[in-house]
Amino acid sequence: MRVHAHTPRVETHQIGRTSVEVVIVPDARAGGELIAEAMAQLLRRKPDAVLGVATGSTPLPVYEALAAKVRSGGVDASRARIAQLDEYVGLPADHPESYRSVLGRQVLQPLGLGPGAFMGPDGRAADIPAACAAYEETLEKAGGVDLQLLGIGTDGHIGFNEPCSSLASRTRIKTLTEQTRVDNARFFDGDIEQVPHHVITQGIGTILAARHVVLLATGAGKADAVAASVEGPVAAVCPASALQLHPHATVVVDEAAAAELKLADYFRHTFAAKPDWQGI
Numbered sequence: 001m002r003v004h005a006h007t008p009r010v011e012t013h014q015i016g017r018t019s020v021e022v023v024i025v026p027d028a029r030a031g032g033e034l035i036a037e038a039m040a041q042l043l044r045r046k047p048d049a050v051l052g053v054a055t056g057s058t059p060l061p062v063y064e065a066l067a068a069k070v071r072s073g074g075v076d077a078s079r080a081r082i083a084q085l086d087e088y089v090g091l092p093a094d095h096p097e098s099y100r101s102v103l104g105r106q107v108l109q110p111l112g113l114g115p116g117a118f119m120g121p122d123g124r125a126a127d128i129p130a131a132c133a134a135y136e137e138t139l140e141k142a143g144g145v146d147l148q149l150l151g152i153g154t155d156g157h158i159g160f161n162e163p164c165s166s167l168a169s170r171t172r173i174k175t176l177t178e179q180t181r182v183d184n185a186r187f188f189d190g191d192i193e194q195v196p197h198h199v200i201t202q203g204i205g206t207i208l209a210a211r212h213v214v215l216l217a218t219g220a221g222k223a224d225a226v227a228a229s230v231e232g233p234v235a236a237v238c239p240a241s242a243l244q245l246h247p248h249a250t251v252v253v254d255e256a257a258a259a260e261l262k263l264a265d266y267f268r269h270t271f272a273a274k275p276d277w278q279g280i
């Protein structure tokens with residue numbers, strides 16, 4: 001990567017951005033390292049930063065790389081706060097596949113954080129709308145999410161905002177599409193009957209309120225969704241396209257997920273010409 005010595009030094013979060021930044025990395029591991037380093041830089045600047053975290057297979061290399069930095073002393077995450085993106089409705093909190101449990105195993109434990117560092121909606125609440133409103137309030141009281149990590153569904157969904165979710169939506173209950181239940185059955189012994197129909201998810205408006213939104217997509221199965229999100233129109237039918245409205249959105253894709261991008265060469269050139277200190 002070339003560094004322009006004469007470029008004035010400005011912190012990444014101060015730069016007024018006008019478009020989604022697409023970063024093409026060789027593989028998932030490199031994507032994980034890049035995003036973990038952005039999280040580490042954030043925590044060095046703001047030790048009690050709120051990290052918004054996603055579930056699914058895609059973010060795992062990020063969590064592994066961040067935990068490795070913590071273990072090696074590269075960053076202190078002991079004051080980090082972790083905010084959940086979405087949750088199944090009706091699963092006991094201690095069910096191994098509730099997203100609260102998953103994030104406990106994949107994020108909190110490896111970072112050495114206790115339950116006090118965790119914020120998430122109550123998927124077992126008797127009054128779901130009240131639980132959704134309470135989570136919005138929790139996020140607001142925490143000062144908002146500093147960096148929100150996202151994966152993407154094959155249909156372009158982010159969190160559990162399925163196609164045609166309002167781009168202004170806040171945390172609320174949603175019904176999963178059949179496709180998402182099929183996709184997620186692998187976490188429930190391959191049995192779709194065990195996959196809940198309902199979920200609580202941060203809305204698209206909630207996600208867009210984070211200071212920095214970082215979406216990671218890996219594998220050929222995500223190539224169409226990535227191209228639609230980044231190069232297609234902003235449209236509720238492709239929820240991730242809402243990132244085009246955000247002043248600081250980064251989409252990190254491996255070569256396979258970048259395969260349908262018409263502007264891939266431009267994205268490569270732009271990132272290669274970027275000063276190292278600027279980060280993502």
Ligand SMILES: N[C@@H]1[C@@H](O)[C@H](O)[C@@H](COP(=O)(O)O)O[C@@H]1O
Binds near residue numbers: 055150154
């Ligand atoms: N709610 C999650 C999303 O947050 C995630 O982005 C998506 C893709 O998962 P994966 O990364 O495993 O492909 O799955 C679920 O629907």
